[in-house]
């Protein structure tokens with residue numbers, strides 16, 4: 001009797017807690033999958049009528065007025081007040097704001113619906129729904145049953161579809177998407193970017209064997225002496241494989257065909273850790289972005305990935321890549337295609353943005369202020385562009401709340417797990433411009449510790465805020481004690497003073513660590529030409545960059561790079577000058593039409609100088 005009661009409680013707990021996140025499945029491009037991208041039906045539901053009764057009580061699962069249930073009129077007398085039909089449709093992936101003028105400013109709930117067919121699953125096979133990202137809160141239903149919910153607009157998640165729920169034809173998939181902002185969320189209510197809503201990245205139906213490789217990591221062992229390894233041309237590689245559930249006995253076969261490497265690793269339980277040596281390895285770097293095809297074989301499923309091998313570290317005041325000092329010639333980027341005023345999501349979008357960065361002679365991008373789509377980091381791997389990836393712990397987060405800290409940690413883990421095999425990613429950032437206070441510093445330190453526990457092979461940082469003036473600027477934010485590099489945002493000459501104040505500015509850092517300027521920049525309306533003393537003109541922005549570059553040339557010896565703000569103009573509801581801004585942050589070096597501004601050339605030349613000096 002007791003046992004029965006306990007198991008009843010256990011099942012109920014699981015059922016009740018449908019927000020419990022399922023472990024992320026990585027490298028979905030390499031799995032058996034059906035794309036669910038395309039045109040979905042929608043219901044725009046600002047009052048959340050599909051979710052709550054008129055008494056604002058959550059609807060019961062079988063409530064036929066719930067928008068997760070297929071609306072079927074019994075007869076012509078029947079009263080039905082919702083439905084999914086043309087022309088109420090939207091494209092997935094994509095934000096909703098750019099797809100209809102009525103949704104440009106919309107923040108609220110939209111219900112997405114489509115049917116899908118799926119062949120009968122073979123014995124032991126399992127089906128999962130995978131979302132690249134949904135901004136912000138998603139509730140996912142199949143055939144009227146809730147699979148789960150997820151918060152966080154820029155990281156992937158997946159839910160298993162119980163086999164007994166599936167039909168071979170016309171499975172009814174519904175996703176409730178709500179992008180409303182709240183003080184207790186990440187990001188919180190105030191940001192300087194557009195709160196694009198929707199199913200913004202790919203959706204896939206994955207078919208998996210009963211037991212499969214859920215996550216894996218493979219990289220040069222961070223503890224090895226890279227100089228010795230290069231001399232002897234023998235490199236230690238280490239990594240791990242996590243299965244979705246434990247096995248008594250099994251084998252994982254890891255192969256790198258190009259190197260003639262293949263090894264069988266016996267596995268028991270759910271985790272395998274391994275290390276092995278490789279000879280004659282071509283190391284990955286921006287100048288030679290060498291990627292190797294890696295194959296992981298387990299239980300009849302073969303995963304293929306393209307992975308490069310490199311070591312990133314700091315040594316005192318220097319950043320070292322593969323043991324050599326490297327200067328980060330960076331640029332900050334938002335996940336947006338300005339010409340189409342929309343969120344970026346595809347390989348073509350990534351290519352456009354990273355090609356612009358290459359044209360700037362940049363060797364690094366700061367993906368701001370949230371994890372960008374996986375196409376971006378995979379493209380950076382291939383194009384040889386170093387990446388700073390960040391979670392949107394931005395400005396005035398509620399640092400006193402454990403619940404908020406948990407949300408930040410979840411997003412951090414999802415970011416790291418998805419991209420831990422992306423060679424180009426060298427820096428994990430735990431936040432941006434968070435106001436200094438003991439509560440904030442301990443909040444951020446917990447995130448730094450979490451990041452290190454998840455991945456000790458990369459640098460951990462955060463964009464710190466610093467006061468700036470034409471005199472001595474001291475960088476001593478207490479958080480700098482815990483990060484690997486000290487990164488600061490400064491806008492001397494835009495938010496404070498004028499560009500020529502840079503001539504007398506001095507910079508002091510309280511830490512013996514590499515110094516990186518994660519932001520600097522000035523606004524200019526593309527095509528507005530005047531004299532340099534006219535704000536918003538291209539000449540003013542050009543002047544700003546000239547003065548900044550001259551100042552950067554006088555930096556202390558730990559100066560290791562910068563990622564100015566920003567590659568291209570981007571949408572922001574905080575920018576409302578009727579002539580010069582019109583809802584755009586105009587600090588781009590490229591305008592909203594994709595045209596380069598004069599300042600683009602100033603930074604490009606500076607980077608060419610640095611590159612040729614190295």
Ligand code: GCU
Nearest residue numbers: 192432433489519565585587
């Ligand atoms: C801030 C912030 C950015 C913002 C920029 C600006 O430093 O990090 O998100 O867009 O400055 O003011 O333009």
